Amino acid sequence: MNLKLTAITSIFAIAATSIVNPGLAQETTKYKAGEFTITLGSDDSYQGCDSRNRCIKLQGSQSVRDDGYRGKLWFNGEYTYAVSWRENQEGNMRLNILKGDRRIFSSELVPIVDLKWITWCDVKGIQTGQLAVRFSPGGKSKAGLNNGNTVRVIREQGNWAYVEVEQGPNARVKGLQGWVNSSYLRCTQEPID
Secondary structure, eight states: OHHHHHHHHHHHHOOOOOOOOHHHHHHHOEEEETTTTEEEEETTTTTOOTTTOOOEEOOEEEEEEEEEEEEEEEEETTTEEEEEEEEESSOOOOOEEEETTEEEEEEEEEEEOOOEEEEEEOOOOOOSSSSEEESSTTHHHHEETTTEOOOOOOOEEEEEEEEEEEESOOOOGOOOOEEGGGGEEEEEEEOOO
């Protein structure tokens, strides 16, 4: 084994934690490593971008295996980019960047998950009457909502929200969709799977 590969495998033994669930690793291709965003492509590519969006992309890796650790190496002149993990264990992978035989960067790779959000709103602030559910923004009314109705926002357009009524004191409108004036909505967001 050459000196560079020996240095890299010793870094595996010192710095590598363990791999993300292998099924997840195949689905999740973007990671955070310190200030860097790392993309590991299914085509065996490596891309690393800094906080100013300056990127390097490398193709074709070399696989290594040593003393219970596995990894992939990408070479760019005197620089080596090494992603490593401990076999048969859960946890995160590590990124090590070497210049020659000297490690210049080491960080855990944390998967970036693109969360989807759902917006729930309560109807509030109606002093008299009801909040009109309309066919179009500012259009004809098809129903009314009371304070306390809960709606799910589907999309927004200016001061209008297209909603689906979920629950509340006016149960007859449950499931109804239409446009409402968003000034009367108090909303929260939550992530969904």
